[in-house]
Each structure stands twice: as C-alpha cells, then as structure tokens.
Amino acid sequence: xxxLLESGGGSVQAGESLKLSCTISGNAAIxxxxxxxxxxxxxxxxxxxxxxxxxxTTYADSVMGRFTISVDNAKNNLYLEMNNLKDEDTAMYYCAxxxxxxxxxxxxGEEFYDTWGQGTHLVVSS
Numbered sequence: 364x365x366x367l368l369e370s371g372g373g374s375v376q377a378g379e380s381l382k383l384s385c386t387i388s389g390n391a392a393i394x395x396x397x398x399x400x401x402x403x404x405x406x407x408x409x410x411x412x413x414x415x416x417x418x419x420t421t422y423a424d425s426v427m428g429r430f431t432i433s434v435d436n437a438k439n440n441l442y443l444e445m446n447n448l449k450d451e452d453t454a455m456y457y458c459a460x461x462x463x464x465x466x467x468x469x470x471x472g473e474e475f476y477d478t479w480g481q482g483t484h485l486v487v488s489s
Contacts, residue, residue: 365389365478367441367458372483379448379487385441385458385480392416392439396461396469398476399432399443401454401485408457410471412443419467448487455482 371383383399393416400408412432413421420432431444441458459476463469 365395365460367460367478367480369456369458369480369483372456372485374486374488375448377449377487377489380444380446381448381485382445383443383456383458383483383485385443387439387441387460391436392434392441393436394462394464396463396475397432397434397441398459398469398471399430399441400457400459400473401452402457402482403454408473409454410473413469413471414441415463415467415469417467419469421469421471423471445485448485450487450489452487453485455484457482 366388368386375381398413399411402408411423411426414432429446433442458480460478461476
C-alpha cells in the first residue's frame with residue numbers, strides 16, 4: 364500500500380502558474396494508476412488528469428491545455444503543473460493511486476482509486 368502526500372498549494376493571482384507535487388512512498392509509482400482530483404465545498408471530487416506506468420495521460424476538458432500531469436519515477440513523485448490559473452481553479456487538490464500491473468487504462472472517476480492524499484489547498488484570486 365502506498366502513502367501519498369501533496370504539497371505546493373497556496374495563493375496565486377489569476378493568470379499565474381503553480382506546480383503541485385505528490386510524494387509517493389511505500390511502492391514504486393510505475394506500478395500504479397495515478398491521478399489528480401480537486402474538490403470545492405458542496406461539490407463532488409472532479410477528476411482532472413491521470414497517468415499510468417507507460418506515462419499515458421488523460422485530461423478533463425476543464426483543464427485540457429492548461430494542466431500537465433507528470434511523474435518522476437526516480438524521485439517517485441507525481442506532479443500537476445497548472446498554467447493560466449483561473450478563479451474557478453480554487454479548490455482542494457488531491458492525488459490518488461490504484462495498483463495497475465497489467466492495464467494501460469486509468470479511469471478518471473474517484474471510485475476507481477483506493478489511496479488518497481490529504482490534499483493541498485489552492486486559492487486563485489483576480
């Protein structure tokens with residue numbers, strides 16, 4: 364079982380960029396589907412991006428072209444680079460993982476993932 368710890372959140376101005384990190388411990392990232400989600404009060408978690416051990420990525424329409432998910436297998440870290448941030452990107456951001464040894468498919472729904480970090484908060488103001 365892996366453990367996940369997010370970092371990098373904070374307060375930024377609209378239009379700025381920020382990179383979130385998720386430190387993965389307990390097992391190698393390459394054996395997992397990894398994903399980033401976000402949540403605002405009163406709403407369900409929104410899947411933003413996924414990446415598998417072959418580094419195949421998927422993105423939600425809401426962040427396509429602005430956010431980039433990546434993994435550094437040497438450091439066992441997951442990242443979410445966010446550009447041109449908007450007010451509506453304000454949320455708690457979570458990384459998530461699920462063991463994936465055979466399939467190239469990582470789904471974007473929160474029910475697919477069984478391990479979660481504690482979250483890191485991002486506030487975007489204009």
